[in-house]
Amino acid sequence: MFKKILIANRGEIALRIIRACKEMGIKTVVIHSQVDDDTFATRNADESVCVGADAASESYLNMANIVSAAQISKADAIHPGYGFLAENSHFAEVCESCDIKFIGPSKEALLSMGDKTRAREIMRKEGVPIIPGSKKVVKNAAAAQAEAKKIGYPVILKATAGGGGKGMRIVNSAKTLKKLFSNATDEAKASFGNAGLYIEKYIKKPRHIEFQIIADKNGKVLYFPERECSIQRKHQKLIEESPSPAISDKLRKKMGKAAIRAARAIDYCTVGTVEFLLDEEDKFYFMEMNTRIQVEHPVSEEVTGIDLVKEQIKLAAGKTIKKKRIDSYGHAIECRINAEDYKNNFMPASGKVTVFTLPGGPGIRVDTAIHTGYVIPAFYDSMLAKVIARGKNRKEALARMKRALQEFDIQGITTTVDFHKRVLDNKKFIKGNVNTHFIEEEFKDV
Numbered sequence: 001m002f003k004k005i006l007i008a009n010r011g012e013i014a015l016r017i018i019r020a021c022k023e024m025g026i027k028t029v030v031i032h033s034q035v036d037d038d039t040f041a042t043r044n045a046d047e048s049v050c051v052g053a054d055a056a057s058e059s060y061l062n063m064a065n066i067v068s069a070a071q072i073s074k075a076d077a078i079h080p081g082y083g084f085l086a087e088n089s090h091f092a093e094v095c096e097s098c099d100i101k102f103i104g105p106s107k108e109a110l111l112s113m114g115d116k117t118r119a120r121e122i123m124r125k126e127g128v129p130i131i132p133g134s135k136k137v138v139k140n141a142a143a144a145q146a147e148a149k150k151i152g153y154p155v156i157l158k159a160t161a162g163g164g165g166k167g168m169r170i171v172n173s174a175k176t177l178k179k180l181f182s183n184a185t186d187e188a189k190a191s192f193g194n195a196g197l198y199i200e201k202y203i204k205k206p207r208h209i210e211f212q213i214i215a216d217k218n219g220k221v222l223y224f225p226e227r228e229c230s231i232q233r234k235h236q237k238l239i240e241e242s243p244s245p246a247i248s249d250k251l252r253k254k255m256g257k258a259a260i261r262a263a264r265a266i267d268y269c270t271v272g273t274v275e276f277l278l279d280e281e282d283k284f285y286f287m288e289m290n291t292r293i294q295v296e297h298p299v300s301e302e303v304t305g306i307d308l309v310k311e312q313i314k315l316a317a318g319k320t321i322k323k324k325r326i327d328s329y330g331h332a333i334e335c336r337i338n339a340e341d342y343k344n345n346f347m348p349a350s351g352k353v354t355v356f357t358l359p360g361g362p363g364i365r366v367d368t369a370i371h372t373g374y375v376i377p378a379f380y381d382s383m384l385a386k387v388i389a390r391g392k393n394r395k396e397a398l399a400r401m402k403r404a405l406q407e408f409d410i411q412g413i414t415t416t417v418d419f420h421k422r423v424l425d426n427k428k429f430i431k432g433n434v435n436t437h438f439i440e441e442e443f444k445d446v
Contacts, residue, residue, distance in 0.1 A: 001317050002026055002077045002101065006070040007045070009081030010060060012369045012386065013293070014041040017079050020309040029073040031066055033059035035377050040369040047073055054379050060084045063091050070100050077101035077316060083381070086292040087114055087163075103316040105291045109266045113289040116160045117198045123286045126265040128258045131277065131285040133200030141181040145174055147199045154202040157181060159188035163288075165235025166191040170202055205435040206277040208232065209244055209284065211259035212300045214311055215268045216320045223256035224300045225328045229275075230434045231423065233346065238416075238439070239423060240296040241333040242303050245394060245432025246278070255284055262289060271297075271312045277436075295336070295386070298367060302332035302390040331397040332390045335405065335420045338382045342419040342446050348382045351375070354412030359404035363390040363397070366404075376413060384415060394432070398424060419446065 004027040007017050014030050018041060021028045030045035035054040042048040049069040052059035059065070061084055070078055078095055080086040080103070089110035095102040104110070113119045117137055120130050132151050137160055138144040148155045148171065157180060159167025167188030169180040181197070189195035212224035228244035229237050243252070259274035273290040297308045304326055315321075339349045356372045368385035376382075387404050391397035405421050423429055426442055439446070 002313065004029060004046075004073065004075045005077045005079050005103070005313070006031065006066075006073060006075035006100075007041070007079050007081065008060070008066050008085060009079075009083070010036055010039070010041060010369075010380065012367045012383070013081040013083075013295075015044060015369045016367060017081060017309055018044050020307060020313065024310060024313065026313070029069065029075050031060070031069055033379070035379065039374075040371065049073060054377065056084065056379060063088075063094055067094055067098055067100065070095075071098065075100065077103055077313075079103040079313070080292065082292050082295055087290070089114060101316055103270070103312060105266075105268055105270050105272065109268050110291055112266045113291050114161065116158060116162065116288060117196075119289060120198075120286070122265050123262060126261045128262050128265075128286045129284060131200045131203060131287075134198045136198070137196040138199055141178040144181050144197070144199055145177055148174065148177060151199065151201045154204075156200050156202040157184045157197050158200065159184065159192060159194070160196040160198050161192040161194035162188060167197065168235060203277050203279050203285065205437055206230075206279050207244070207246060207434065208237075208275065208287075208436050209247065209255065209278045210273050210275040210290075210294075211256055212271070212273055212294070212297065212308070213259050213263050213268075214271050214308075214315065214321060215263050216315055217269050217318060218320055219264060219267070220321045221260045221263045221268070222321060222323060222326050223259050224304060224306075224326050226252060226255065227273075227296060227299055228432075228434075229296065230436050231429070231438055232436060233439045237296065237336065239333065239335050239420070240299050241331065241394070241397070242299040243328070243331065251282055251284075258284070258286070262286065270315050271308050295383075296334055298365060298386060298388045299332040299334045302365065302388055303328045303330055330390055330392050331394040332388060333394075333397050333401050334386055334388045335401060336383055336416075337385045337387060337408070337410075337420070338416045339376050339384050339413050340382050340416050341414045342416050346416075346446070348378075349376070349414040350378050351413040353410065355409055356411075357407075357409035358385075359387065359407035361400070361403065361407075363400045364388070364404045365390070384410070398430070419443075 006029040029047040051065040085091040089107040092102040092107040169184040208229040215221040231239035365388040389401035
C-alpha cells in the first residue's frame with residue numbers, strides 16, 4: 001500500500017480524498033494555488049505545497065510543478081480527483097516516467113476513452129450500442145452536412161476531446177449547420193485545444209443513465225446500480241440519484257453487462273463510469289466513459305456502503321476485487337449546490353460566505369470544503385457543496401432531501417438552494433417522469 005499520496009486537486013474532492021487516506025493510514029500532501037493557501041484541504045492534509053498562481057493553468061494544470069511537488073515531498077502516488085488533470089493521458093505518462101503511481105487508469109485507457117470518435121469505434125466493435133453517427137472527425141461543415149443527410153436531422157455536433165457540454169450544438173436543419181459548426185469548432189478549440197468535431201443522431205428527450213464500475217488488474221469488473229443524471233442544464237448535472245425510477249431489473253442487468261464490456265474492451269483497471277442515453281422505448285446507447293471518480297459518486301456509496309475513493313486507491317496499489325457482485329439497498333439522491341444566481345441565467349456568484357450552517361439528521365451527508373468566512377475564488381468551479389440524502393426508498397430520500405435543503409443556511413452569496421427546492425416540489429420530478437430537457441421544459445423562467 002502507498003505510504004504517501006499527493007492530491008492534485010482542490011475543494012471538496014481534495015478533502016474527500018484526504019479523509020479516505022487518513023482512515024487508511026496513508027500520509028497526504030495537497031497542492032494548492034496562491035489563493036487556496038488556507039482551506040480545509042490544506043489544513044487537514046499532512047503537508048501542503050503551493051504549485052503556482054491563482055489561475056488553474058498556472059497551478060492545478062501545471063504538470064511540471066505538480067510532479068516536482070510529489071518528488072520533493074516523496075509521495076509515491078498522485079490522486080488527481082476529478083477535473084483538471086484527472087483524464088489527461090500525458091499527465092499519467094509523466095507520472096509513470098517519474099516512477100510515481102497515477103491513481104487512475106493506464107495512459108492507453110485514457111487515450112482510448114478521451115477521444116470520443118475512437119471510443120465510439122471501440123464500443124461498436126464490442127457490441128455496445130452506439131448512437132448512429134460519424135466514425136471519424138468531420139473535417140468541415142460540408143462533410144458535416146453530408147453526414148447529417150445520411151443520419152437524418154436533428155443531429156448533434158460534439159467535440160471529440162470534449163466534456164461538460166463544451167463544443168456541442170444541436171442542429172435541426174441544413175440551413176443552420178454551417179454557422180453552428182463554426183461556433184462548436186471555436187468553442188472546442190478554446191476549451192480543449194482541439195477543434196475536432198464528430199456528429200451523431202440527436203436523441204429526443206432521453207434519460208441520462210450512468211453505471212459506476214470497478215475493475216481490477218485481473219480483468220474482473222463489477223457494476224453498481226445505475227445513477228439517474230437527467231436533471232441537468234446545458235449538459236451540466238444538477239441532481240443525481242440511485243437507482244433510477246425508470247430502470248427495471250432486466251434493463252439494469254442488460255445495461256450493466258454493456259458497461260462491463262466497455263471496461264474490458266480497454267483493459268480498464270480502477271473505478272470509472274460508463275454513461276448511456278436511454279430513449280423513450282428503453283433503447284440505450286453508449287455516450288462516453290468517464291475514466292475517473294465522478295462528482296456524483298456519493299450516491300453510489302450511500303446505496304452500497306462501498307467507499308469508492310478507498311477502492312480506487314486499493315486498485316491502484318494492485319489489490320484485487322473479492323466481491324462477486326455489488327449489493328444495494330435503499331435510495332440516495334444528491335443535489336449540487338452552486339454559487340450561482342438561477343434567476344439570472346445561473347450566473348456564477350462570488351463573495352464572502354458570512355453564514356454557513358449545514359443540515360444534518362438521519363440519512364443526510366454533506367460533502368463540502370466551504371466554511372463561514374470563506375471567500376469564493378473567481379478562478380474555479382462554482383460548486384459549494386453536495387447534499388446527499390439516503391432513505392429506505394425514493395419517497396423517504398426525497399423527504400429527507402427537502403428537509404435538508406430547508407435546514408441549509410448559506411448567507412453572503414447567491415446559491416441554487418432555492419432552485420433545488422423548486423425541482424423537488426415539481427410533480428413530474430416526484431413521479432420520476434424526467435429527461436435531459438426537464439429543466440428547460442418545466443422551468444422556463446430560469
